[in-house]
Each structure stands twice: as C-alpha cells, then as structure tokens.
Amino acid sequence: MSIEFIYPEFEVIRDQSRCIGCRVCQRQCANEVHSYDDDLKILKSDESKCVNCQRCVSMCPTRALKIVKSDCTLRENANWQNNTIKEIYKQANSGGVLLSSMGNPNPLPVYWDRILINASQVTNPPIDPLREPMETRVFLGKKPDKIERGKDGKLKCNLSPQLELSMPVMFSAMSYGSISYNAHESLARAAKELGIFYNTGEGGLHEDFYCYGDNTIVQVASGRFGVHEDYLKAGKGIEIKMGQGAKPGIGGHLPGTKIVGDVSRTRMIPEGSDAISPAPHHDIYSIEDLRQLVFSLKEATEYKKPVIVKVAAVHNIAAIASGIARSGADIIAIDGFRGGTGAAPTRIRDNVGIPIELALASVDQRLRDEGIRNNVSLVVGGSIRSASDVVKAIALGADACYIATAAVLAMGCHLCRTCQSGKCNWGIATQRPDLVKRLNPEIGSKRLVNLMNAWRHEIKELMGGMGINSIEALKGNRLMLRGVGLNDRELKILGISHAGE
Amino acid sequence: MKRVYADEKWCLGCHLCEYNCAFANSGTEDMVKALKDKIVYPRIHIEDTGKITYAVSCRHCEEPLCVKSCISGALGIENGVIKIDKDKCVSCLTCILVCPYGALSEGDGGAVQKCELCLENSCGEPACVKGCPNRALVYEERCDV
Numbered sequence: 001m002s003i004e005f006i007y008p009e010f011e012v013i014r015d016q017s018r019c020i021g022c023r024v025c026q027r028q029c030a031n032e033v034h035s036y037d038d039d040l041k042i043l044k045s046d047e048s049k050c051v052n053c054q055r056c057v058s059m060c061p062t063r064a065l066k067i068v069k070s071d072c073t074l075r076e077n078a079n080w081q082n083n084t085i086k087e088i089y090k091q092a093n094s095g096g097v098l099l100s101s102m103g104n105p106n107p108l109p110v111y112w113d114r115i116l117i118n119a120s121q122v123t124n125p126p127i128d129p130l131r132e133p134m135e136t137r138v139f140l141g142k143k144p145d146k147i148e149r150g151k152d153g154k155l156k157c158n159l160s161p162q163l164e165l166s167m168p169v170m171f172s173a174m175s176y177g178s179i180s181y182n183a184h185e186s187l188a189r190a191a192k193e194l195g196i197f198y199n200t201g202e203g204g205l206h207e208d209f210y211c212y213g214d215n216t217i218v219q220v221a222s223g224r225f226g227v228h229e230d231y232l233k234a235g236k237g238i239e240i241k242m243g244q245g246a247k248p249g250i251g252g253h254l255p256g257t258k259i260v261g262d263v264s265r266t267r268m269i270p271e272g273s274d275a276i277s278p279a280p281h282h283d284i285y286s287i288e289d290l291r292q293l294v295f296s297l298k299e300a301t302e303y304k305k306p307v308i309v310k311v312a313a314v315h316n317i318a319a320i321a322s323g324i325a326r327s328g329a330d331i332i333a334i335d336g337f338r339g340g341t342g343a344a345p346t347r348i349r350d351n352v353g354i355p356i357e358l359a360l361a362s363v364d365q366r367l368r369d370e371g372i373r374n375n376v377s378l379v380v381g382g383s384i385r386s387a388s389d390v391v392k393a394i395a396l397g398a399d400a401c402y403i404a405t406a407a408v409l410a411m412g413c414h415l416c417r418t419c420q421s422g423k424c425n426w427g428i429a430t431q432r433p434d435l436v437k438r439l440n441p442e443i444g445s446k447r448l449v450n451l452m453n454a455w456r457h458e459i460k461e462l463m464g465g466m467g468i469n470s471i472e473a474l475k476g477n478r479l480m481l482r483g484v485g486l487n488d489r490e491l492k493i494l495g496i497s498h499a500g501e
Numbered sequence: 502m503k504r505v506y507a508d509e510k511w512c513l514g515c516h517l518c519e520y521n522c523a524f525a526n527s528g529t530e531d532m533v534k535a536l537k538d539k540i541v542y543p544r545i546h547i548e549d550t551g552k553i554t555y556a557v558s559c560r561h562c563e564e565p566l567c568v569k570s571c572i573s574g575a576l577g578i579e580n581g582v583i584k585i586d587k588d589k590c591v592s593c594l595t596c597i598l599v600c601p602y603g604a605l606s607e608g609d610g611g612a613v614q615k616c617e618l619c620l621e622n623s624c625g626e627p628a629c630v631k632g633c634p635n636r637a638l639v640y641e642e643r644c645d646v
Contacts, residue, residue, distance in 0.1 A: 020536040022520045028513070059634060061520055062533050440511045440635045 004093050006086055007072045010052045012045040018064035019043060025056035025065060030423040030435055053416035055425035087346070098346035101419035101429070103246060103338045103383055103405060106350055110338075111357035111490070112389045116499055118480045120467035127469050129460035135470035136167040136456055140237075140377040140399055141306045141330045160330060161306045163217075163237050166195035167456045168394060168471055171448075172335075172381045172402035173219050173241065173310070175201030177254050177263045177275065178342035178419075179408070180436040181208075183428045186411055186444030188212035193445065194452050199402075202226075202241060202252065202277060204266040210234050217308065220297065222251055223277035225267040229300060237331070238297050239308040240290070242281065245339030245382040248312030248353045251277035253343070258422060258431045287323035294328040306330035313337060313359035313382065314352075318366035325367055325375045333402060334359050336382025340405040342429055343420035356382040357396065361494045364397025364476060387458030396494065397476040410451040411444045502581040503642050505545075505618065505627050507556045511637035512547070514554030518629035518638060519543035522558075525619050525628035542609045544616040545629045556629065556638055559583060559604040559616040567596035567605060567615075575613070582620065587612040 012033060021043060026034040031049040034056060036042075052067045073082050087098055120126040127134070141162035148156040171187050178201065185208075187198040192215045199217045204226015209216070218235035220227050232238060243249065254275040264271040284290050294307050309324045310333035311317070317334065324332050336356025341349065360380045367373040380393050381402030390401050409415065412426040419429035427438030459471075468474050482499040483491050491498055520536060522543040527535035545558035561583050568576045568583060575589035576596060590612040597605045597613065608614030618640075619627045630640040 018533050018537075020520065020533060021538075022516060022536075024515050024517055024520075027515050059515065059517070061517060061524075061632070437511060438513055438635060440637075443636055 004089075006089055007070060008048040008050065009070060010047055010050045010067050011070050012047045012050055012056075013066045013068055014043065014045060015064045016042065018062045020062055020064075022061060024059045024061065028055050028059050028425065030425050030430075030432070031421075051416045051418040051421070052414075053418070053425045054414040058414075099343055099420045100346040100349050100417060101341060101343055102415055102417045103340040104350050105417070108338075109355065110383075111355055111486075111494065112385070112392055114484050114486050115357070115392050115494070115496065116482050116484055117388065117391060117395070117462060117466065118482070119465040124467045126467050127464040129457075129464045132464075132469065134460040134463060135472070136459060138165050138168045138400055138471050139163065140165065140379065142376060143374040145374050161237075161304055163197060163306055163331070164195075165197065165400060167452065167459065168398075168400040169384075169390060169452060169455065170196050170217070170379070170400060170402055171198040171407050172333075172404040173199040173201040173217075173239065174342075174404055174408070175203030175219075175225075175254070176206055176266055177201075177203040177258055177431070179428055180424075180430055180439060181206065181262065182436055182439040182441050182444065183408070183411060184209060185441040186439065186448060187407065188215065189441060189445035190448035190452070191215040193449050196452070197236065199239060200226075200235070203254075203263070203275075204268065205231055205234055206262060206266050219310075220293075221277055222279070222281045223275060225269065225275055225277070228268070232297060232301050232305075235305065237306045237308055238301065239310055239333065240281075240293060240297070240329075241310045242284070242290075243310070243312035243314075243335070244341065245312045245335030245337055245353055245356070246341035247344040247348050248314050248337075249279060250345070250348060251279045253277070255422075260431055263431060287327050290324065290329075291327040298328070308333050308379070310335060312339075313354045313356050315354065317354070317359045318362040321363040322366055322370055322372070325370075325372045329376060331377045331379055331399075332363070333379040333381065334363060335402070336380070338383035339381055340383075340408075341419075356380050357392075358490075358493050360393060360396050360398055361478075365495055368476075387455040388462060390455065391459055391462045391474070392481060394471060394474050395477050395480045396496075397478070399475065406451065407448060410447045411439060412447075502561065503618075503640055504561055505558055505616070505630055506639050506641065506643065507558075508637050508639070509553050509555035511635045512554045512556060513635055513637065514547055514549055515634065516547050517632050517634065518545050518556050519547065521628040521632035522616075522619075525622050525624040526614075528623070530623070540609075542606070542614060544606070544614055546606070557602060557604055558629065560602055561618075566599040566601065570595045570599045582618055583615065584617050585613060585615055587614075 033045050033049045057065050139162040142160040176184050188209050191198040197215050197217050200219050202219050202221030213234045216235040217237045217239050219239045219241050221241040256272040256274045307329050308331040309329040313334050313336045337353030377399040379400045380398045384401045384403050393401050424430040427435050478495050481496045483496050484499045522545045523541040524532045524535050529535040545556050573589050573591045575586045592611045605615045627640050630638045
C-alpha cells in the first residue's frame with residue numbers, strides 16, 4: 001500500500017465556525033468526499049476523492065468551504081516536476097495508459113494572446129454599434145467564383161446549399177453519451193433561439209431533438225453510430241469527422257457503462273457494449289475516398305445539405321485542407337490542439353497536433369494561393385475563449401468559429417477535467433439520472449444564449465472600433481492584426497506584421 | 502394569485518429551500534448566526550421517497566380546510582394568503598391533522614407555523630424559490646389551480 005500512496009492533490013478547507021451542518025455538500029458530491037459524523041455532529045471530508053469541481057463550494061449557503069491545492073509536495077525539481085513523477089507512480093501502479101479530459105492544460109504558447117487588434121483613429125472613423133447597423137450574419141458553404149447571368153441578363157442562381165448563422169459562432173460536436181440529455185437539450189434550445197447551430201457529435205440524434213433540426217449539424221464519424229437516412233435528413237448540414245484536436249490520429253471510446261437506455265437506442269448499439277470509434281474511417285484512405293463519402297452523403301440528402309469535413313490541426317494541415325477543398329466538401333472545420341474532449345490518452349492530448357492559429361493562417365493562405373478559397377468555408381475550433389478570439393480568427397481568415405469548452409463552461413462546467421469518471425457533479429458529462437437532472441435546460445440554454453449575446457455585442461464593439469460594419473469585411477483582413485513578442489517565422493506563418501510596423 | 506410550485510423533475514433533494522426558509526423567517530441578517538447549532542424549523546420540507554424528491558409547502562388553497570378547522574381563529578386569509586396569528590394559536594394541531602398536503606408543522610415555541618410566502622419578512626419574496634439552484638421551485642401565477 002505505502003509504495004502506491006499518492007498524496008491527494010487538493011485539500012478541502014471547511015470553516016467550522018461558518019458550517020451550519022445543512023449537508024448540502026454531502027448530498028451534492030458524487031465523489032462522496034463529504035460525510036456527516038452523527039456523534040460529533042459535524043461534516044467531515046475525505047480529500048483523496050476530491051476532483052476540485054467546486055460543486056460543494058458553489059452550493060454551500062454560508063461559504064464555509066474552499067478547495068485549495070495541497071502544498072504537500074515532493075522535493076522541487078524543474079526537470080522532474082511533481083506531476084511528472086505522480087504520473088510515473090500512477091503508471092507503475094496500474095500499468096495503464098493515462099487518461100485525461102478537456103483540453104491541453106500545459107503552458108504552450110497561445111497565439112491569440114500575442115495578437116493585437118487595430119482601431120480607427122483620426123483618418124478613418126470608428127463606428128458606434130449602438131447607433132449604426134452592424135452585420136454579424138455569415139453564410140457557410142461553397143461560394144461562386146463569379147457572377148453569372150443568363151441571356152436575358154438575369155442572375156443565374158445555382159448557389160450551393162448554405163448554412164446561415166446569425167453570428168460567426170457555432171457549438172461544436174459533443175455526442176449524446178459523452179454529455180447528458182439535458183446538456184444536449186440546452187445546446188439545441190440555445191442554438192434555435194440564437195439562430196446558430198449545434199452539433200450532434202458521433203452519438204446520433206435523440207428522437208426528442210429532431211424538432212431542433214433546422215439548427216442541428218449531424219455528424220458522421222468513423223464508428224457511424226446512430227447514422228441512418230432520417231438522421232442525415234434531420235439536420236441542416238452534415239459533418240464528416242475525420243479527427244479531433246484533443247486526440248488527432250485516434251478514435252473514440254465511450255465505455256459500456258454509459259451506453260444505457262436512450263444512449264444505446266440513439267447510437268443503435270446494444271446496451272452495455274463499448275462504443276469504439278476506429279482511428280481511421282475504414283473506407284477513407286485518400287482524398288478520392290473522402291470524395292466518395294462526401295457525395296454518398298449528398299446523394300442521400302438530395303444535394304440539399306452542405307457537407308463539413310472536420311479534421312484536427314496537424315503538421316501538413318495546409319496540404320490536407322487543399323485536398324478536402326477539392327473533394328466536394330462545402331466547409332472545412334479545423335480543430336486545434338487545445339480542443340477539449342470527454343476522454344483522451346494524456347500523452348496524445350498534450351503532445352499531438354498544432355496550434356489552431358498557425359493552422360488557420362496557413363490553410364487560408366494555401367487555399368488563396370491555389371485559387372480555391374471560394375470552394376469552401378473555414379470553421380475553426382480548439383479553445384476559442386472569447387469574442388476577441390473570434391474576431392482574431394475571422395481576421396486571420398476563418399468564416400466562423402466552433403466553441404465547446406466555452407459552451408460547457410456556460411452550462412456550469414468548472415473544468416475539473418475528470419469527465420472520464422462519468423460522475424460529473426454539474427450534470428453535463430454523465431449519464432447517471434440523479435446527476436443529469438442537475439442541469440435544467442431552461443437554465444442551461446438561457447446561460448448559453450446570454451454568453452453568445454454578450455459575445456455578439458463585443459464582436460460588434462471590436463468591429464466598430466476598426467471602422468468595420470460587417471463580418472464579411474473583417475474576413476481574412478489580416479491588416480487589422482499585429483503580433484507582439486513573436487519571431488519572424490511565426491509572423492510569416494500568421495501573415496501579420498509585428499506591432500509598430 | 503402567485504403561488505410557489507414545485508417540480509420534482511428538477512428537484513435535487515439538496516434541502517437548501519429548508520435552510521433558506523428557516524433563515525428568511527429567523528429575523529436575523531446572518532445565516533450562520535440564525536442556523537448554526539440550532540434545530541431549524543422550516544416551513545417547507547423535502548419529501549424524499551428514495552427515488553423522487555420534491556418540496557412541499559402551503560398551497561394557499563381557495564377553500565382551506567386548515568382555516569375552517571381552526572378553533573381559535575388564529576388562521577385566516579389575507580389577500581389570498583393564508584396566515585397564522587401565533588398569539589392566537591392554542592397548539593391544538595387540528596390544522597396539521599386536516600391539511601391534505603402536510604404543509605403545516607409545529608414551530609419553535611409550540612405554535613403552528615406555515616408558509617406565508619415571505620411577503621413580510623426580510624426576503625420579501627419566497628426565499629425557497631430565490632435560493633433554489635435548479636429552478637425546481639417557481640413562484641408564479643397559474644390559472645389551473
């Protein structure tokens with residue numbers, strides 16, 4: 001036992017002078033950290049089970065609780081840091097692959113934070129979004145290269161199917177199974193109210209949510225879970241998931257314990273069986289193969305729905321995107337290495353893939369150079385954290401952004417990064433009925449709508465400052481960006497000048 | 502009239518409504534001072550069947566049996582809200598016996614206590630509803646009562 005012992009990461013500090021013994025903490029902790037001592041008439045805690053999700057802290061009516069990082073540490077060592085050593089212990093104990101959840105937490109460069117936005121002064125007027133109209137609407141899909149007119153001089157309208165978004169943000173793929181029914185309902189309701197889209201992920205679409213179809217993107221992933229004709233026709237667009245930023249190059253694994261009831265029915269697999277998505281699509285080994293799937297899906301939906309191909313940002317992303325743009329896909333979604341997940345091998349999450357900022361800039365440039373930028377729209381995700389990240393992404397060349405971590409945060413997630421346990425105290429990444437009910441979709445959807453409305457205001461403010469009154473005029477407008485503290489190589493890839501230039 | 506309605510679908514059984522109720526009716530500004538190391542007397546309580554939990558408090562019936570059965574005239578109706586005059590209550594507990602919802606209880610000091618919608622205490626609106634973390638309690642006007 002002693003050699004296996006790892007000192008708990010957190011300490012639960014209870015101010016006994018404030019604790020009124022209401023036992024909310026005990027009742028709300030799915031990890032069973034808190035317990036009531038009937039003899040002593042006090043609440044106690046077992047910090048070894050604590051994941052620092054802050055549920056008890058948020059619910060305590062007298063603010064008697066706080067969770068702090070334990071200061072019981074191993075001897076300091078810049079090379080062998082505490083975490084590194086504890087991971088070795090864990091693997092020596094278990095012999096297993098380490099699992100993690102949510103996005104890469106390591107202090108790798110965040111390029112968004114080293115890019116600054118321009119504003120108008122004297123020679124060109126800024127625009128006040130409260131007084132003048134501002135257009136945040138965008139259309140995603142293949143755009144015509146030129147205007148064509150018939151012999152009668154009238155416009156030829158043979159536009160490919162488009163997705164219309166009221167603002168350039170969508171909720172990215174999170175499957176029903178990895179997140180709860182109530183989380184999906186919150187996303188669906190919010191997407192409908194906002195005039196944007198949410199994404200089913202690869203878990204199929206629950207029959208209750210077909211009514212939100214006009215604001216749904218249905219995903220087809222390597223496991224093909226829950227895919228059938230009605231499903232494909234239910235959404236407004238179809239996404240082929242080739243990869244995910246948090247775990248490029250590997251598939252997914254939803255454990256059998258989460259495949260219960262409606263999740264099993266929606267995925268069309270037996271209860272209790274593990275849902276394993278293969279790493280590759282076994283029918284896609286080339287761009288030509290991808291083209292076949294793109295057109296199979298278009299054929300199945302009578303060419304009425306745009307097809308998105310989602311890939312993780314990896315080393316040759318520009319060449320890959322160039323191939324996808326020629327495959328018949330209407331939209332390319334690129335997911336950066338900081339993107340979240342419900343579970344991924346730690347080594348892959350923390351070491352595979354590239355930053356979305358660099359991937360986006362190089363893809364946009366490559367598609368322009370090759371004259372095929374109009375073939376596709378570009379959607380980027382992988383830790384878009386704020387309205388300013390959105391504005392910077394658009395100026396770097398994106399048509400829209402995907403957000404998921406920000407969305408689950410709005411629904412109550414406290415980023416404790418233990419989704420893989422299935423015991424989410426906030427009712428998001430769980431299928432336990434008593435935990436799922438903790439997320440009331442009325443509250444969840446309202447908070448999502450609030451967040452997006454706040455971002456929309458901020459996007460307008462930022463655009464107004466630049467003297468720009470529509471997203472279209474901001475798109476790919478890299479002159480509006482400057483780098484700070486970036487080297488020549490980074491600036492060249494991003495296609496921006498340094499601040500002061 | 503606006504009433505407090507419970508929805509067991511969203512009730513987490515956290516019992517916060519009970520503590521918020523007891524605090525709101527304590528007459529003190531400090532929750533710790535009001536409730537720490539004391540037996541609390543909430544006017545709302547959680548029914549817990551093991552699988553389902555929901556909060557129960559006075560329905561403010563239009564034809565309340567409690568008022569009809571009150572032998573001392575302590576219970577009365579004021580603008581639709583059923584109120585109790587504790588000075589008049591003789592603790593016969595007949596009202597507790599007749600209430601079909603189990604919404605009345607014996608309070609601290611023997612007199613019966615019941616939900617009066619926090620209209621006159623420091624909260625000013627039902628404290629149980631205000632503090633419910635999952636909107637399992639709502640305070641609204643419904644026509645089908």
